Amino acid sequence: MAKQKTQKGTRKRAKVQKQAKRYSPDQKKKILDFIDQEGRGGQTKAVAKFGVTAATIGSWRKKALGAVKARVAAKAPKGPRVSGHSKELRAIEELRQLLQDIGRTEKKLSDLKAAYQKAKAKL
Numbered sequence: 001m002a003k004q005k006t007q008k009g010t011r012k013r014a015k016v017q018k019q020a021k022r023y024s025p026d027q028k029k030k031i032l033d034f035i036d037q038e039g040r041g042g043q044t045k046a047v048a049k050f051g052v053t054a055a056t057i058g059s060w061r062k063k064a065l066g067a068v069k070a071r072v073a074a075k076a077p078k079g080p081r082v083s084g085h086s087k088e089l090r091a092i093e094e095l096r097q098l099l100q101d102i103g104r105t106e107k108k109l110s111d112l113k114a115a116y117q118k119a120k121a122k123l
Contacts, residue, residue: 023052028060035061 023031031050035042035057047054 023056031057032060032064 031046031052034049035046038045043054043057046052046057
């Protein structure tokens with residue numbers, strides 16, 4: 001660090017700011033792909049290999065995940081707007097999913113019963 005002389009004759013250290021490194025989208029993709037390929041511990045390995053901070057990689061992953069969620073949300077059917085993710089909302093969603101599963105299973109059961117009756121009539 002550079003030292004500067006002040007009016008009183010004492011020396012004071014000047015802070016040298018490091019230039020932030022910029023990564024191209026291709027570099028980001030390469031690093032994120034490396035992490036996905038490595039699996040568990042991939043981010044730590046990427047920090048050591050590429051010299052990128054864990055916070056930077058976390059930020060990229062969060063943005064990438066947000067982009068994926070935005071695409072999925074754009075394609076998802078619109079339901080009633082409810083703010084937050086309360087326990088009640090999760091429970092309602094679970095009940096809705098279970099009701100759909102029950103409907104599909106009942107339809108399959110009725111189809112199986114009809115096929116059984118046809119096979120039985122052949123005897």
